Amino acid sequence: MRRLDQLLSALGYCSRREAMAFVKEGRVKLGGVVVKRSDQRVDSALITVDDEPLEAPDGLLAMLYKPVGYSCTHSEEEGQNIYELLPAHWPDRNPAVTSVGRLDKDTSGLLLVTDIGSLVHRYTSPKSDIEKTYLVEVDRELDPTLIDIFAKGDLMLRSEEKPCLPAKLEIVSSQSARLTITEGRYHQVRRMFASQGWRVENLHRERFGPYVLGDLAEGEWQMLSLEQVAR
Structure with missing residues (x-):
């Protein structure tokens, strides 16, 4: 149970002071009944704002x-940032919504966003071993020997002290491939190919752990269930 004004503020709906106005205007209901006090302790599952359940x-x-x-x-x-594509009130949540890891400006594809700190840590920890799959397009014909080079687990990148973990490369066409890695080093995919003399022209993340883009359109987002996510 939390105070209503604290709850609405934490979820980005309004400030604690503005919550008083929400209540005065009859916009907030508890179990279908209009709430009279903004400092009332409530069950978030029973609260609606403008007749809509609270978001996450x-x-x-x-x-x-x-x-x-x-x-x-x-x-x-x-310049443009990913939060322009998300609901405007999400950055006002406390904690604020943040991305799980990063994709650089020139990379497209699947990105997770959350306000749950334990998930950010779980998905970005070096010990997580979560697979990420990228569709890679390069500047010239690929050599099948790259499959073994990336899979061995001894590939050293410039300025790194440890080799990359084994990665799975599947050549799709003469100049495109799918690469699955379990790490998240800085510009790792581009640097891996560059170390062998290939320049990545286009990079797109198709999968992050169990999540795939599916039919999701570019620039769009969808909420994911927390029921099967271990905190």
């Missing part, structure tokens, strides 16, 4: 199809 009161996890050209930052100084 226990924390949210969503999947976004990030387009090329968008950065994974809250800063407006870097």
Whole structure:
């Protein structure tokens, strides 16, 4: 049970002071009955705002199809960012919604966003071993020997002290392939190919752990269930 004004503020609906106005205007109901006090302790599952249930009161996890050209930052100084594609009140949640890891501006594809700190840690920890699959297009014909080079687990990248973990490469066409990795080093996929003399022209993440984009359109997002996610 939480105070109503604290609850609405934490979920990004309004400030604690503005919650008083929400209540005065009759916009908030508890079990279908208009709430009279903003400091009342309530069960979030029974609260509605404008006759709609509260959005993800226990924390949210969503999947976004990030387009090329968008950065994974809250800063407006870097141009377009992914939060422009999400509901405007999500950054006002406390904790604020953030991306799980990052995709650089020139990379498109699946990105998870959440306000649950334990999920961010779980999905980005070096010990997580979560598979990420990328569709890669390069500047010239691929050599099948790359399959073994990436799979051995001894590939060293410049300025790194440890080799990359084994990665699975599937050549799709003469200049495109799918690469599955379990790490998230800085620009890892591009650097892996560059170390062998290939330049990545286009990079798209198709899968993150159990999540795939499916029919999700570019620039769109969808909420994911927390029921099967271990905190």
